[in-house]
Amino acid sequence: MKYFKESVETMPRKALEKLQIEKMRSMLRQIYGRNRFYTDKLSAVGVHPESFHTLGDLKRLPLTEKIELVQAQSDILPFGSNTTFEESAYHRFHQTSGTTGTPLRVLDTPDSWDWWGDCWGFVLAGAGLTKNDRLFIPFSFGPFIGFWAAVEGARKINALMIPGGGRDTLQRLHLMKELGTTAMCCTPTYALRLAEVAQESGFDLNKIPLKTIINAGEPGANIPATKARIELVWNAKCYDHAGASEIGAHSFECELQPNGTHITESEFIVEVLNPETLEPVPAGEQGELVITNLGRIGYPVIRYRSGDLVILNEQACACGRSFARFEGGVLGRTDDMVVVRGINVFPSAVENLVRRCETVEEFRITVSTNNEMGNLSIELELSKNANPDSARKTVDQAIQNELSLRPEITLVPYGSLPRFEMKAKRFHLKDN
Amino acid sequence: MKYFKESVETMPRKALEKLQIEKMRSMLRQIYGRNRFYTDKLSAVGVHPESFHTLGDLKRLPLTEKIELVQAQSDILPFGSNTTFEESAYHRFHQTSGTTGTPLRVLDTPDSWDWWGDCWGFVLAGAGLTKNDRLFIPFSFGPFIGFWAAVEGARKINALMIPGGGRDTLQRLHLMKELGTTAMCCTPTYALRLAEVAQESGFDLNKIPLKTIINAGEPGANIPATKARIELVWNAKCYDHAGASEIGAHSFECELQPNGTHITESEFIVEVLNPETLEPVPAGEQGELVITNLGRIGYPVIRYRSGDLVILNEQACACGRSFARFEGGVLGRTDDMVVVRGINVFPSAVENLVRRCETVEEFRITVSTNNEMGNLSIELELSKNANPDSARKTVDQAIQNELSLRPEITLVPYGSLPRFEMKAKRFHLKDN
Numbered sequence: 001m002k003y004f005k006e007s008v009e010t011m012p013r014k015a016l017e018k019l020q021i022e023k024m025r026s027m028l029r030q031i032y033g034r035n036r037f038y039t040d041k042l043s044a045v046g047v048h049p050e051s052f053h054t055l056g057d058l059k060r061l062p063l064t065e066k067i068e069l070v071q072a073q074s075d076i077l078p079f080g081s082n083t084t085f086e087e088s089a090y091h092r093f094h095q096t097s098g099t100t101g102t103p104l105r106v107l108d109t110p111d112s113w114d115w116w117g118d119c120w121g122f123v124l125a126g127a128g129l130t131k132n133d134r135l136f137i138p139f140s141f142g143p144f145i146g147f148w149a150a151v152e153g154a155r156k157i158n159a160l161m162i163p164g165g166g167r168d169t170l171q172r173l174h175l176m177k178e179l180g181t182t183a184m185c186c187t188p189t190y191a192l193r194l195a196e197v198a199q200e201s202g203f204d205l206n207k208i209p210l211k212t213i214i215n216a217g218e219p220g221a222n223i224p225a226t227k228a229r230i231e232l233v234w235n236a237k238c239y240d241h242a243g244a245s246e247i248g249a250h251s252f253e254c255e256l257q258p259n260g261t262h263i264t265e266s267e268f269i270v271e272v273l274n275p276e277t278l279e280p281v282p283a284g285e286q287g288e289l290v291i292t293n294l295g296r297i298g299y300p301v302i303r304y305r306s307g308d309l310v311i312l313n314e315q316a317c318a319c320g321r322s323f324a325r326f327e328g329g330v331l332g333r334t335d336d337m338v339v340v341r342g343i344n345v346f347p348s349a350v351e352n353l354v355r356r357c358e359t360v361e362e363f364r365i366t367v368s369t370n371n372e373m374g375n376l377s378i379e380l381e382l383s384k385n386a387n388p389d390s391a392r393k394t395v396d397q398a399i400q401n402e403l404s405l406r407p408e409i410t411l412v413p414y415g416s417l418p419r420f421e422m423k424a425k426r427f428h429l430k431d432n
Numbered sequence: 433m434k435y436f437k438e439s440v441e442t443m444p445r446k447a448l449e450k451l452q453i454e455k456m457r458s459m460l461r462q463i464y465g466r467n468r469f470y471t472d473k474l475s476a477v478g479v480h481p482e483s484f485h486t487l488g489d490l491k492r493l494p495l496t497e498k499i500e501l502v503q504a505q506s507d508i509l510p511f512g513s514n515t516t517f518e519e520s521a522y523h524r525f526h527q528t529s530g531t532t533g534t535p536l537r538v539l540d541t542p543d544s545w546d547w548w549g550d551c552w553g554f555v556l557a558g559a560g561l562t563k564n565d566r567l568f569i570p571f572s573f574g575p576f577i578g579f580w581a582a583v584e585g586a587r588k589i590n591a592l593m594i595p596g597g598g599r600d601t602l603q604r605l606h607l608m609k610e611l612g613t614t615a616m617c618c619t620p621t622y623a624l625r626l627a628e629v630a631q632e633s634g635f636d637l638n639k640i641p642l643k644t645i646i647n648a649g650e651p652g653a654n655i656p657a658t659k660a661r662i663e664l665v666w667n668a669k670c671y672d673h674a675g676a677s678e679i680g681a682h683s684f685e686c687e688l689q690p691n692g693t694h695i696t697e698s699e700f701i702v703e704v705l706n707p708e709t710l711e712p713v714p715a716g717e718q719g720e721l722v723i724t725n726l727g728r729i730g731y732p733v734i735r736y737r738s739g740d741l742v743i744l745n746e747q748a749c750a751c752g753r754s755f756a757r758f759e760g761g762v763l764g765r766t767d768d769m770v771v772v773r774g775i776n777v778f779p780s781a782v783e784n785l786v787r788r789c790e791t792v793e794e795f796r797i798t799v800s801t802n803n804e805m806g807n808l809s810i811e812l813e814l815s816k817n818a819n820p821d822s823a824r825k826t827v828d829q830a831i832q833n834e835l836s837l838r839p840e841i842t843l844v845p846y847g848s849l850p851r852f853e854m855k856a857k858r859f860h861l862k863d864n
Binding site: 077078087088089090091092093094105107110130131132134139140141142143144148154155158159160161162163164165166167175178179180422 | 509510519520521522523524525526537539542562563564566571572573574575576580586587590591592593594595596597598599607610611612854
């Protein structure tokens with residue numbers, strides 16, 4: 001079994017908790033009185049760093065919502081009040097993709113950027129990568145943090161990092177082949193898009209000695225049917241990873257893939273709360289991930305309401321890691337759920353059902369609420385030699401059986417739906 | 433005056449030469465017997481590392497041509513025989529843009545990548561950047577090494593690095609404004625393109641507090657009329673930098689800009705040879721830059737015929753650096769020169785003359801040799817409110833006066849010539 005920092009990853013839980021408490025105290029001491037945003041929040045509830053002694057003390061600290069971080073940014077442009085040091089102490093700028101509203105800007109110091117690299121070291125080593133791997137990162141690097149952080153992770157484990165930006169998908173396939181790429185880090189959507197272009201162009205994917213795909217940036221590697229599809233077309237093992245610009249890279253799959261992702265608990269403290277009552281959910285139940293990062297002193301988040309839905313699993317993993325797991329990875333988002341005809345519908349659940357049909361190349365789901373009941377409609381784009389009646393029937397029955405909903409299914413011409421390199425948008429709401 | 437490593441930059445020449453000799457001896461010892469490409473080359477001329485004692489010994493070492501490096505790569509795919517360590521010792525892959533023939537692939541170890549960062553540290557600090565600067569790097573990062581290395585340089589001087597890839601030119605301008613960008617690193621062409629888009633969109637460039645532009649990737653910041661144009665439209669100081677994927681980032685302008693770039697002599701040994709006789713040219717005369725890098729043990733180049741034409745100037749600079757200078761930066765390339773009607777024509781010289789006309793927004797030069805004499809034709813794209821007759825006359829007279837050639841000048845519609853983000857291609861040869 002390969003570890004990034006074995007002694008940390010296999011630490012007995014008691015020692016791990018002690019480490020978390022120490023890091024938390026150290027962080028609170030460093031930010032209190034310096035970071036205006038958190039000094040105000042902590043003062044408002046009368047919590048002083050010296051009064052933090054146990055993980056039980058967490059609940060005395062205030063929760064943090066994304067809207068507060070956005071507000072803190074617009075209060076003091078351009079970087080906001082959630083900064084612990086003077087501006088010249090920071091050396092990396094990134095921002096969220098900003099598809100919904102104002103992008104959130106985040107800054108990193110050399111120390112916290114090194115910490116991001118460590119977080120990705122856990123991810124890459126967890127998937128079995130070593131200095132013998134040739135890791136392809138196909139994207140053009142913009143302000144989005146994820147793939148920059150993957151570059152830092154590759155540096156940490158000394159894998160050969162191959163930046164594949166600035167070229168089209170077919171050129172990327174050829175470069176991967178020429179360089180004997182053994183691993184790739186990309187969105188699940190783009191892993192499938194590469195395979196689709198290979199198919200269209202008569203490019204034999206088996207000519208690339210790829211054995212590992214690390215998916216990040218969107219759900220997919222945790223959606224069973226999507227993961228199975230990626231693994232089938234690439235003949236490679238697919239690993240899930242989750243994180244966020246404002247939080248850090250917090251969870252990863254180990255090589256045993258025990259149906260979930262390990263939480264990098266040496267760098268994060270997680271709680272799972274009922275999103276309505278804000279009380280902890282009982283063990284094994286789904287709730288909202290509330291997360292505290294422990295290594296980003298310059299831009300900390302404490303008890304951050306991530307909006308991600310997770311189930312915490314503290315059972316030991318055969319890989320030897322003491323890090324707890326998110327059962328099935330991040331299962332969805334609190335703000336993703338749509339009610340259609342009285343039934344709770346999550347995009348990831350629908351994706352899983354649609355992807356069960358092997359001839360579906362691309363799809364788009366629209367939920368319209370132009371009547372009281374709501375409608376679920378699905379556009380399907382099939383591979384060229386698909387049987388359309390069979391595909392329609394497969395998807396229709398899967399949705400009916402699992403969700404008790406009758407979707408409106410439309411077959412659309414090959415190539416008519418959008419293709420995505422970064423975060424895919426396949427789920428639409430239509431209110432009118 | 434700002435330095436990156438003051439004690440190195442202001443070292444007396446004797447000490448600098450001693451440092452070069454020590455580094456050279458250390459490199460030769462490390463590569464001899466390990467790096468197949470250079471072991472073969474050195475053995476063939478009977479030079480052993482222990483026999484290198486003075487800079488005068490350089491001439492006993494064989495020259496290296498680019499074609500040899502390309503051949504060394506195709507001998508042992510995919511990375512070639514110019515590697516000193518086993519593959520797992522490398523952690524960065526890059527390749528040349530490959531517009532002419534096979535791209536040359538280069539690998540870096542953690543040590544040599546750190547060295548690239550240092551080389552860019554000299555560049556950025558030389559232009560006066562500090563940890564208080566917000567440095568915008570507008571490109572989408574692909575395998576081209578230059579801007580990745582700039583990121584490492586920013587890390588070294590702890591400037592805030594803002595990656596501006598994955599968005600269009602106008603979005604980049606807005607991001608630069610919102611973030612209060614003080615410095616930018618890009619090609620000269622793209623510095624002008626940003627200004628052109630600002631003009632078209634009614635975006636006021638003065639809203640960006642930019643004071644420094646570091647140009648790299650192509651000539652321009654050393655072409656007086658182009659540099660003047662960039663400085664005028666941006667109201668910022670423009671600095672030249674030169675380097676190459678297979679060599680390193682070797683020269684930079686200091687804040688005093690004494691009509692040339694300093695050579696980072698602590699990291700490189702330069703010779704200037706007559707490209708035909710391969711003998712050193714007399715002091716102050718133009719010749720081919722032959723360069724040896726001293727910090728890239730994993731992928732060394734020794735006495736590399738760069739193809740760049742330079743004039744060496746060893747006079748002291750008022751900035752206090754003992755590093756010698758390239759008078760006027762890199763002046764052209766040995767393979768760039770075209771003979772038209774018996775006259776030697778260099779693209780950079782023509783560019784300088786065309787850019788003297790302030791209303792020229794974009795241009796393309798074609799040299800056709802369909803008769804014995806050859807023809808120089810120039811397409812000009814003018815800014816919208818330009819006086820076409822006056823522009824035509826300005827360019828025509830400048831070319832006639834300076835080059836004794838009568839160009840064919842064609843005015844083409846605004847927006848009809850290609851725009852470039854990376855290396856521009858404005859000079860074409862037409863043989864038929």
